[in-house]
Amino acid sequence: MIKNYAEVAVEEMFDRLLKEHLKKEPDTCTCEQCREDMKALALNNIPPHYVVTEKGAILKQVGFDLIGGKAQVTSAILTAIQTVGASPRHR
Numbered sequence: 657m658i659k660n661y662a663e664v665a666v667e668e669m670f671d672r673l674l675k676e677h678l679k680k681e682p683d684t685c686t687c688e689q690c691r692e693d694m695k696a697l698a699l700n701n702i703p704p705h706y707v708v709t710e711k712g713a714i715l716k717q718v719g720f721d722l723i724g725g726k727a728q729v730t731s732a733i734l735t736a737i738q739t740v741g742a743s744p745r746h747r
C-alpha cells in the first residue's frame with residue numbers, strides 16, 4: 657500500500673488542533689465538509705512523502721523530519737483551520 661506520511665500526520669494531529677482552536681473560536685464550523693476542506697488545505701501546504709507499507713500495516717511512527725518537521729505540520733494545519741473557519745465554502 658502506498659501511504660503519504662503527510663496524510664498520516666494530519667489525520668493524527670487534526671482533531672486535537674481543531675479542539676484547541678475551538679477554545680478560542682467556538683463558532684468555527686466543524687461539519688464534515690469544513691473538516692475535509694481544512695485537511696485538504698493543510699495537505700497542500702505540507703510536502704508529501706510517500707512510503708510503501710505492508711497491506712493493513714499501520715504507520716505508528718510518523719517521520720516528521722521527512723515532511724518538513726512537526727512545527728511546520730502544526731502550523732499548516734492551524735492556518736488551514738483558520739482559513740476555512742473564516743470563510744466556509746457552504747456559507
Ligand SMILES: [Zn+2]
Nearest residue numbers: 685687690744
Ligand atoms: Zn461547515
